[in-house]
Amino acid sequence: MPDEEVLEEGVLNPTKPEIQDPLLKSILVENAAPATDPTELEQPAPLPEPNEIVDCVVIGTGAGGAPLLARLAMAGLKVVALEAGPRRDPARDYATDEKAQNFLFWNDERLSAGQNPVAFGKNNSGTGVGGSTLHYTAYTPRAHADDLTLHRDFGQGVDWPFGIEELEPYYEELEHFLGISGPTPYPWNPGRRKGYPLAPLPLNGAAQLMQRACAQLGIQTSPAANAALSARYYQEGIGWREACTNRGFCQAGCNRGAKASMDVTFLPLAESYGAEIRADAFVTEIERDATGRVTGVVYEQYGQTVRQRCRHLFLCAGAVETPRLLMLNELALNSGHVGKNFMAHPGMQVWGTFPEDIRPYKGIPGGLISEDTHRPKNADFAGGYLLQSIGVMPVTFATQMVRQRKLWGQALRNYMRSYNHIAGINILGDCLPHKANFLELSEEKDARGLPKPRLHFTAQENEQRMNRHAEQLMRQIWEAAGATDIWAFERYAHVIGTARMGLSGDDAVVNPDGRAFDVPNLYICDNSVFPSALSVNPALTIMALSLRTADKFLASLR
């Protein structure tokens, strides 16, 4: 092994003079070319006119950036989106193979601290035109009215600065635009004005097992709402999208366009209205004038440093990169809340082995839902959670399993031979903000010479109580379903709250319209602005906020 001292991890593309190790130096030289080549789908963009000022720059093309990009373009504004990752062609480039799809994840290293260190990479983050929606599970339940009022109802956390009526019109619009497949009426909110446009997707083995056991136990279930098409669907800006073929690979990228990721929905819509999307553009600086207004951004693309001037900036880089950019640029920090209030959803899983042949790789992973646990009667915690059945890809399952069970040797191979007979359920539950849970910049630098983010997370009393409640219930369900060898995996997913929204700049970073209190032409829209974590998966609500932020901004121009 080379005789070396502590070296930087992460991608090692740029040459850093402080790197002394000869092996590493040669790697850097070798890697330099491929790391800066555009994919076939990308035109090496002409450098923008140094003095051209566009109306809006949007940083990030995921659930936070893409919907508002389309909205702004449709309003006739000149908009440019900067995406750190590449643009790819799913039909041609996506393999049905977990390891080959690692390019979908934000693989620059983040440091996970605290008593319950949160996994990133494939667990939590995305890169590429479409952001994390390229690998989200497509699970799209709406938030409930009381998800926004935890403080009012329990005296804990903070309330959202508006009620659910502000989000509902956008939920409706999104469900119909994206083509969400789900049950109508929705059992836990039957009074909705509009139902889902498509029938639910078919149930796979895990969903059927959960359905059967819950029926026995008196727990109501329903096929879940998923942003994957149960039938062909016409998509404005792109044409017909084909129905889901039950490939089961949502979390490693849909190669068919059936899943409503941003690259097959809002982004082509935005481009059809003149928006420009620049891939492989990694923003490093946000520039301001003497009055504190943003004047433009600086980014790295294909080995060049580029400046793009703008009148307004929309920061939609996700709840790690958004606060990291704010901290690196010392921007919008007056509240002291950038990086604070880091919340992650309790996502405990319970697995079991069944006599039935399940083949957990088939079908939409989150087929079945129950929200009977949204506000459980016997709860000793604030908030609540949802229950879902889970299908799982083999490598994801195996690696999570060994981290929990520490099986190795023949016992490991023997257990994995039962893969086709294994099914899981998991929860997604609310999380309260706590002073121990936050993001900071570490002293350790990444390959770009920027400090790596360090995220501290320790599940507090409320999360622990919720986990205990959920584990007991899920074990009961799996026992009723006939499982043996039942085991639980405590995990946390999604990154939330690190630039939160509120009524006052004393305890929040952005106002109820999504505009930074400190910077008049800076908007933030992604899961970092959530005041509370919600008891549902965040993607649909991020998109709803994105459309709402665009509408509030456009109204302010009039």
Place this chain on the structure above:
Amino acid sequence: MPQYPAGTVRAMLSTDLVTPATRAALEARLVSAADHAPQFFDTATYALLEAVAARIFPQPERDEPIALALGIDKRLAAGLADGWRYDAMPPDREAFRLGLGGINQAAQAQFQQLFVALNDAEQDAVLEQVAAGTAPGENWKAVPQSRFFEDLLAELTENYYAHPLAQEEIGYVGMADGPGWQRIGLDELEDREPDPISN
């Protein structure tokens, strides 16, 4: 414990049941790694990692075991990360240097020999200590051994079950992604999903 018929995945890879992108990913892993010269580790350390991998994934039935150390060597040489690491751990290269050295220190303390010189049972005894966080050795002051073992185990597991033959072993057929799946409920199989030959 189900056993699935051998040879099915290789046979399937040459058919239209598999899309070109998926075939390319899997066929690359079927290329023999026997003559791989380590790029990151020195020869002795690479042999130590291979010996550890052989106890985590014993493959007595295979003439040429699925190569597991190879992927780690390539990843560390390329300086790639998977998006995160435990803050309590040093950077990956350092962690491997210290952790593998610690395994040798534990082997020396218990059996007065290098890990690679031990028999299977002795090697397992050392690894059990590391997994439990009770192995002796100076290096473990700088790297938490149960976290090191967890990370190592997870990466070897990823490399093993990403291999087409390991996927065949567990009856995984998701790579047959040309057509969709119609029969997805309990006990519903399609023709390209092999039945187990024994339970």
